[in-house]
Amino acid sequence: MSYKSILIDQITACYNDKSWFVPIDEILIDVTAKEAAFESERKQTIWSIVNHLIYWNEKWLERFISEKIELDNVVNNDDTFYLDPNCINEHEWKETLIRLKNIFSSWIEALEQCEESKLVKVIPTYYGAAWWGVVSNLCIHNAYHIGQIMLLKKQIREK
Known part of the structure; x- marks a missing residue:
């Protein structure tokens, strides 16, 4: 088994392959x-967590493809959970949801197309x-937030 196949399996498990947990x-x-x-008592929403996942998956895919990691442009992580109150509608x-699907699909495509040697390559600017x-x-980060989303959905549906 290769790193590539393991990572593709992890990305797929997070998005749409029901295995150990329900995929997003x-x-x-x-x-x-x-x-x-809907805002929980902790001021979290499913939508804001999805926005956070989209942000970090897009950011790391961009870095993976370009192989450029600049940590001096650090974003405030709280800002990645932003939800525009003026844009809350079904459309x-x-x-x-389309952006979410696209980023997971793009990750799978990027991993399928990369050489195994890229995956073992050390990133000197990112802690080696x-x-x-x-x-x-x-993927672990995705799974963590997927669990939060599942709990929020259960709380909403129980009310």
């Missing part, structure tokens, strides 16, 4: 814009980590 695609399939924008929610480790940790 299945969780969100029947969530409405109103539900996605915008569907557009968000290898690409396989960075992508694997991104």
